[in-house]
Amino acid sequence: MELPWRKYNKIKERKSELKEELREVKEQRDRYQEQFKSEKERRSKLSAQKQEAEEKLNKLQDKLETANISNKTEKTEKTQLKDIKLSVEQTKNILDKLSTISSHKKDLVSVYSTGGVEDLKDFKGFKNTLSSQKISQITSERTQIFFTDEKAFDITLRTRPFFSDSWSLDNSFNVKKVDEFIQEKKHWALVSAGETTILSEKAGNTEKIDEVNTRVENKQKKGGYSQDRFERKRQEQIQQHEDKVEEKLEDLTNLKLLGNKKICKELPGEYLGGFDSSRNKDAQTLYKFRLRKTKPKT
Numbered sequence: 288m289e290l291p292w293r294k295y296n297k298i299k300e301r302k303s304e305l306k307e308e309l310r311e312v313k314e315q316r317d318r319y320q321e322q323f324k325s326e327k328e329r330r331s332k333l334s335a336q337k338q339e340a341e342e343k344l345n346k347l348q349d350k351l352e353t354a355n356i357s358n359k360t361e362k363t364e365k366t367q368l369k370d371i372k373l374s375v376e377q378t379k380n381i382l383d384k385l386s387t388i389s390s391h392k393k394d395l396v397s398v399y400s401t402g403g404v405e406d407l408k409d410f411k412g413f414k415n416t417l418s419s420q421k422i423s424q425i426t427s428e429r430t431q432i433f434f435t436d437e438k439a440f441d442i443t444l445r446t447r448p449f450f451s452d453s454w455s456l457d458n459s460f461n462v463k464k465v466d467e468f469i470q471e472k473k474h475w476a477l478v479s480a481g482e483t484t485i486l487s488e489k490a491g492n493t494e495k496i497d498e499v500n501t502r503v504e505n506k507q508k509k510g511g512y513s514q515d516r517f518e519r520k521r522q523e524q525i526q527q528h529e530d531k532v533e534e535k536l537e538d539l540t541n542l543k544l545l546g547n548k549k550i551c552k553e554l555p556g557e558y559l560g561g562f563d564s565s566r567n568k569d570a571q572t573l574y575k576f577r578l579r580k581t582k583p584k585t
Contacts, residue, residue, distance in 0.1 A: 375491025
């Protein structure tokens with residue numbers, strides 16, 4: 288039979304062991320809580336940075352689009368590319384002149400491309416129509432409308448991707464697709480977090496028909512909400528703005544969207560890219576017509 292005092296000592300030792308185990312578990316729990324808190328703060332910060340980066344991306348998209356200069360041209364034919372901004376009226380003037388050109392040889396090429404010409408229907412036939420140098424010149428571009436009489440001249444128009452991809456070889460240039468888009472009545476929504484402008488437009492003539500302004504916090508104030516709470520509040524404000532914009536747009540026809548891609552995805556209409564909110568909200572901003580000029584380097 289075990290003596291009482293020995294039994295008491297064993298219980299006391301076991302209690303000490305359990306206390307030590309409990310202390311270690313608590314320390315481990317505290318470490319995990321600290322790690323979780325740090326990870327939560329890191330994710331909240333990354334979420335805010337991602338939102339800010341997306342907004343900057345939309346604003347700077349116009350400025351970045353002209354930075355792609357082809358490196359596929361022949362080494363002996365080095366060129367310098369330059370975009371010249373065009374008004375809608377200047378673009379219509381170019382299209383009018385192109386529409387008067389005809390060729391009995393049926394050798395006038397028109398290309399509408401929103402991504403890469405490699406995706407054009409009957410690309411093999413397209414490649415057989417033009418020289419490899421000319422193909423290289425076209426494939427270096429993104430959204431473009433390209434007209435060429437290979438032995439005489441090229442016209443490259445950069446613009447919004449409002450058309451479907453196609454190409455044609457004919458006795459006249461196919462200017463109808465872009466001309467009809469210019470001439471039809473459209474509605475445009477220039478969307479950003481907290482501020483959206485709605486325009487009516489036809490043939491470059493714009494009229495502001497509505498505007499939605501909602502308070503959306505962009506930066507966390509010192510001593511204000513925690514990062515998590517600030518981000519939740521900001522998302523709620525953006526959602527409120529989105530709901531108000533959607534209500535304004537629901538009855539509009541032929542609607543084109545520019546701006547914050549994340550918000551535009553939730554709205555009715557066709558998304559055609561970003562815009563620089565620091566610029567005038569005019570027809571040039573809507574269409575973004577540019578004439579690509581190619582000239583030999585000096």
